Each structure stands twice: as structure tokens, then as C-alpha cells.
Amino acid sequence: xxxxxxxxxxxxxxxxxxxxxxxxxxxxxxxxxxxxxxxxxxxxxxxxxxxxxxxxxxxxxxxxxxxxxxxxxxxxxxxxxxxxxxxxxxxxxxxxxxxxxxxxxxxxxxxxxxxxxxxxxxxxxxxxxxxxxxxxxxxxxxxxxxxxxxxxxxxxxxxxxxxxxxxxxxxxxxxxxxxxxxxxxxxxxxxxxxxxxxxxxxxxxxxxxxxxxxxxxxxxxxxxxxxxxxxxxxxxxxxxxxxxxxx
Ligand code: GLN
Numbered sequence: 001x002x003x004x005x006x007x008x009x010x011x012x013x014x015x016x017x018x019x020x021x022x023x024x025x026x027x028x029x030x031x032x033x034x035x036x037x038x039x040x041x042x043x044x045x046x047x048x049x050x051x052x053x054x055x056x057x058x059x060x061x062x063x064x065x066x067x068x069x070x071x072x073x074x075x076x077x078x079x080x081x082x083x084x085x086x087x088x089x090x091x092x093x094x095x096x097x098x099x100x101x102x103x104x105x106x107x108x109x110x111x112x113x114x115x116x117x118x119x120x121x122x123x124x125x126x127x128x129x130x131x132x133x134x135x136x137x138x139x140x141x142x143x144x145x146x147x148x149x150x151x152x153x154x155x156x157x158x159x160x161x162x163x164x165x166x167x168x169x170x171x172x173x174x175x176x177x178x179x180x181x182x183x184x185x186x187x188x189x190x191x192x193x194x195x196x197x198x199x200x201x202x203x204x205x206x207x208x209x210x211x212x213x214x215x216x217x218x219x220x221x222x223x224x225x226x227x228x229x230x231x232x233x234x235x236x237x238x239x240x241x242x243x244x245x246x247x
Contacts, residue, residue: 011066181208
């Protein structure tokens with residue numbers, strides 16, 4: 001039995017729960033991939049997380065989009081910040097942050113006028129918030145995500161960017177006390193403009209058990225990333241280790 005939580009302090013909670021259910025239905029109805037060691041099909045529970053007790057029930061967690069300073073303030077008030085850090089960095093459970101969730105999972109955020117904000121950390125990256133401007137400058141872009149391709153052409157993923165952060169630098173070598181997660185892998189890049197002129201931004205990264213995307217797969221009905229992530233969760237729970245290369 002596998003319990004996946006969605007941090008439900010603020011932001012796009014229901015959307016993630018819906019896509020997780022869709023992804024689970026897909027996994028349960030498709031033949032297991034050849035490399036999978038899974039003997040039988042998992043049972044899933046998807047649940048909202050607002051307390052340390054609820055977090056403790058979870059095998060994996062999604063931190064949704066929303067507003068990362070607000071989320072951090074609420075998490076701190078509810079006594080969730082330290083348990084979240086434990087979950088990610090000590091227990092090494094699979095965690096995925098989308099947009100504000102990616103900000104929360106970064107070890108560093110570029111200095112902003114407003115000053116510092118509490119983070120959960122776990123991804124050895126520095127992010128820049130609100131890279132593309134205001135809410136009105138939201139956009140959808142087709143991304144080539146190599147990790148979604150399984151021996152064939154995959155449709156570009158229609159990625160929704162809303163006041164999205166980008167990863168400015170990877171492997172910033174902060175003093176992470178825990179070992180074994182390896183370097184940060186860049187899994188997705190968004191290029192504005194053509195050719196060499198084009199500005200490339202890192203919009204998807206993974207480091208061991210921690211995965212982050214700048215965009216919001218939960219605001220589409222494309223469950224491919226949820227399916228991909230959930231399969232890694234299943235492997236991590238069954239084989240009790242880090243997801244080093246679940247692609
Ligand atoms: N701009 C928000 C932040 O920095 C994130 C926006 C989002 O999650 N859509 O927290």
C-alpha cells in the first residue's frame with residue numbers, strides 16, 4: 001500500500017490529487033514495464049497533508065504551485081517545516097515540487113527585495129522566482145521532455161508557466177549534511193527564441209529523491225509526468241532506496 005500526500009496549505013491541491021488518480025488508473029491498467037521488478041500491482045491512497053501526523057503517513061509528497069512565501073509561513077505556523085525537511089533530507093522520501101513547490105525544495109532562492117524566506121530545501125540549486133513576469137505574462141509552451149519518451153517520439157508536453165521560477169544554477173554546493181543523492185540532473189529546458197540567440201532556462205531538475213518543475217502539469221489533463229513520477233515512487237517504496245535513475 002502506497003500513500004502519496006499533497007501538501008494542502010495553499011495552492012493547486014485538488015488538481016494534483018485528480019491527476020494522481022488519473023495516473024494511478026493508468027498504471028494499474030497498463031502492463032508493467034519490462035524492467036520493473038514489481039510482482040503485483042500497488043494500492044494507492046492519495047491524501048491532503050496539513051499536519052505533521054498526516055505527513056508521517058505518507059510515502060511520498062507533492063508540494064503544489066501557489067505562493068511559496070505564504071506556504072512557508074503557514075507551514076511554519078503548523079509546525080510542518082522541520083518535519084518536511086526531515087521527510088526530504090533525512091528520510092529521503094520521494095518529493096515533487098511544482099512551481100512554488102520547486103521554490104520550497106531549492107536550497108537557495110535569489111535575493112529578493114522582500115528579503116529571505118524559509119525553505120524546505122533538498123535540491124542543490126538556486127532558483128529565481130517570477131522569472132517571466134506577472135500573472136498576466138503567463139504562457140503555455142511545448143517542452144521536449146526526454147524522460148517521457150519511451151522508445152519513440154513523445155508529444156511535446158504543454159507546460160503551463162504562471163509566475164514561474166527557473167533554476168539559475170545547479171550544484172551550488174551548499175553544505176548539505178546528507179550524502180548519496182548525487183549531482184542535480186537537468187531534465188527539462190525551456191528555450192525562448194530561436195538558435196543561439198535563444199535564452200535557455202532550466203525548468204525541470206531531479207536530485208535523487210527530489211524532483212522539481214517550474215511549470216504546472218496539474219493544470220493540464222496530461223498525466224504523463226504524474227505517471228512517470230508515480231512509477232518512481234512505487235520503485236522507491238518497494239526497493240526502499242533512492243530513486244537514482246528511474247527514467
Ligand atoms: N511566484 C510564485 C512563488 O514564487 C510561484 C507561482 C506558482 O506557483 N504558480 O512562490
